[in-house]
Amino acid sequence: MKQIISLFVLDALISGAAAAWLYFTRGEYAALITGLSIFVALSPICLIFASPFTLYLAKRKIAKLGVKCNNFNALKILKDVNVLALPYNRVLTGGEFYITDLVPEGLNQPTLLAMAAGAETDAENVLGKVIYDTATLRSLRLQPSTNFKELPGRGVEATVSGVTMRVGNPAWLESFNVSISANLRTKIDTLLVKGKTVLVVATGRAARGLIALKDDLNDAAINFLGSVKAANVETLLLTAQPKKMTSYITKNFALDNVRTNLTPEGKAREVQIFRAKGKIVAVIGNDAHDLPALKNADVSFLIRNEELGIRNEDAKLDFEIPTLESFLAIKATALNVSKTLKINRLIALMSWLVLVPPAIMTALENPPIPWHPLAAVVGVVIFSAIILTNSLRTS
Structure with missing residues (x-):
């Protein structure tokens, strides 16, 4: 203008x-x-x-697909996008987590679940909510918690019955010198190879057990990635999952690049690295953990999901889309x-x-x-x- x-x-x-x-x-x-x-x-x-008139007509066209465009210029950039970055959970998977394994050490399964749920009482992350809801459904008695802290992509920390309790991924717990036994480490590897998300429950510096959760694969995502590859667009997976899950992910999805064990800031850094190489990067995300990567993208796509704590009005992202497949329709329009x-x-x-x-x-x-x-x-x-x-x- x-x-x-x-x-x-x-x-x-x-x-x-x-x-x-x-x-x-x-x-x-x-x-x-x-x-x-x-x-x-x-x-x-x-x-x-x-x-401007052409872009207005294009905006009307994609609006019929349920897509909201907040940036006209993004349509011009999108045609040149040659890298698509996306998260693993709730995008390549269905988004419905459930607990599959409780592996206690020195206590029983209900106690392990109750301990973790007590720490996760105020959690905003999906895994924490599943743990809390499962414990509530089983009518387990939960101890009140204080001093709650949540680190996106890592885990939560709280004081329960005067003891510091942490529930999170193994690498994060190890940064606090939490002792994880050889038996638990072997079990962690076994669960990760099966594509399960593993959380370690620890009190002080001692691991008390593991909680494994599963999120079933999204069949539509498999077809989507095939179409993206056919369009000569390179794929980049950005996930907080451990590196040992890479073989499971690549066995099920045709991905060009996989980056694991990432914090939200780490995801943004990977996007910046690809852009520094001269790549035009589009990022698809669906929750607050993806925001740093989305804001560093050449073109950003937010999958609409009001339950995941992110509003596009605040984030000011380029496109708000109903499904993963909307990306290809918008790129064709671009x-x-x-x-x-x-x-x-x-x-x-x-x-x-x-x-x-x-x-x-x-x-x-x-x-x-x-x-x-x-x-x-x-x-x-x-x-x-x-x-x-x-x-x-x-x-």
Whole structure:
């Protein structure tokens, strides 16, 4: 829009200068005819229809697919995207976690679950809520907790019955020098190979057991990744899952790059690394843990899910989409928009080449081509109609 306004100002200055010169050399009538002719012929009206109108039609088209576009310019960038980054949980998986294994050490299963649920009482993360809800459904007695802290992508910490309790991934617990027995480590590896998310429950510096959760694979995501690969777009998986789950993930999904054990900030860093290599990166996310990566992307997509604690009004992301598959439909629209914009700009340029020279020649006493401002108006209308007709292809 700033470019259009600048062109209008430049147009007014040029036509005004020409009119002023003719006013003092040939009189009012010549100044009026030439000034108006140049102003109309040189006006960026055709450019307005060439770009903003085309993007408006494209926005209407993708809105019919349930997609909300918050950034017109993102449509222009999307056609060049060659890397798609996305998370694992709730995108490549179905999003319905459930507990599969309780592996206590030195206590029984109900006690292990109750301990973890007590620490997770105020948790915002999906895993914590599943643990708390499961314990509640089993009518387990939970001890009240205080000093609650939640680290996205790592785990939670709370004081329960005067003891510091942590529930989180093994690497995070080890950073506090929590002792994990050889038996538990072997079990962790076994569970990870099966594609299960493993949380260690610890009191102080002692691991008291494991809780494994499963989120079934999303069959639609398998087909989606195949279509992305066919579109010559490189895939990048960003996940907080441990590296030992990589073989399970790559066995089920056709992924070009997998980055594991990432914090939200780590995901953003990986996006920055790919962009530094000259890649155009689109990021798909669906919860607050994905926000840093989304905000560092060339084009960002938020999968609509009001239960996951993220609002696009606050995040100001480019697209809000109902499903993962919406990405391909929007990218196809972006390619169509790109082709249409190129043709429209050529038509707009042609309008200047055809209309501006005769308008300038009206400054001569005997112009070789008889010209009138109305002729310039008719010319602009004709070229605008051609551009509009071409733009309607995007709708």
